[in-house]
Amino acid sequence: MDVRVIIFVIFAIAAVAGAISMVLARNPVHSAFGLLMTMFAIAVFYIMNGAHFVAALQIMIYAGAVMTLFLFVIMLVGVDTSDEAEEHIPYQRPLAMILGSGLLILIVASGIQTWVNAAAQTGRGSLGTIENVSDELFGTWLLPFEATIFLLTIAAVGTIGLAQFAFNLRVASGDDDE
Amino acid sequence: MTMSDLAVTAGWYMALAALLFSIGAIGLLTRRNALVMFMSIELMLNSVNLTFVAVGKELRTLEGQIATLFVMVVAAAEVTIGLAIIVAVFRRRATASVDELSEMKG
Numbered sequence: 001m002d003v004r005v006i007i008f009v010i011f012a013i014a015a016v017a018g019a020i021s022m023v024l025a026r027n028p029v030h031s032a033f034g035l036l037m038t039m040f041a042i043a044v045f046y047i048m049n050g051a052h053f054v055a056a057l058q059i060m061i062y063a064g065a066v067m068t069l070f071l072f073v074i075m076l077v078g079v080d081t082s083d084e085a086e087e088h089i090p091y092q093r094p095l096a097m098i099l100g101s102g103l104l105i106l107i108v109a110s111g112i113q114t115w116v117n118a119a120a121q122t123g124r125g126s127l128g129t130i131e132n133v134s135d136e137l138f139g140t141w142l143l144p145f146e147a148t149i150f151l152l153t154i155a156a157v158g159t160i161g162l163a164q165f166a167f168n169l170r171v172a173s174g175d176d177d178e
Numbered sequence: 179m180t181m182s183d184l185a186v187t188a189g190w191y192m193a194l195a196a197l198l199f200s201i202g203a204i205g206l207l208t209r210r211n212a213l214v215m216f217m218s219i220e221l222m223l224n225s226v227n228l229t230f231v232a233v234g235k236e237l238r239t240l241e242g243q244i245a246t247l248f249v250m251v252v253a254a255a256e257v258t259i260g261l262a263i264i265v266a267v268f269r270r271r272a273t274a275s276v277d278e279l280s281e282m283k284g
Contacts, residue, residue, distance in 0.1 A: 100204030115189030
């Protein structure tokens, strides 16, 4: 058996287990660690697909920066598991399970033909080296790349604005009692 | 097909990504904690990224990986704004549960 099959099966189980534990865990910190496991497994899949640079970014940005930010905010907001118990919308969970399963069935029904007929991946595939990706990114896709600068600047300014807005609200309503 | 010529195809990755996307959708619909809902969205974005990369390998093109990079940038911006909103709401209402925030009134 191909070693890729063994690696795929191991990390597919890890990815799905991480995703399910993220959804089921009552404690948001446990959810964050489940998602972290899924993200590492997906980074392994990127490497198996020859996307080395994207795999490095996946670990640095998602597993590193984004998950750290999530854990920071969980700690800031506080681990709150109390309000998950009672139902506010009737039949929310059964309906959500039915809708989610229906989505999965629809995706499988529309894609199964393509999935089964996909050709076996051959060669080592050095497509995703930094050199190739940067040639593409700073050549063909230079303008969209420059546009992301504006997006990130707007996001950073918006975050500062939101923090300031919340602070002003607190001061205005006079509940500044810490 | 015997066990010996079993090989990983792009279809395996697409099937796995579909499963992860559905789990993320179920998480988004069932959980009420805004943070966990955000994590579910991240999971869905990640599964789509996996599809992009696997199909890009299949078609021998780099565009899949470029699309993944742009999705990562947008996801980073989205997480920044979203978490800032959650923190701002928490400072005002002392809760991160979306069910408690069903009124329009601040």
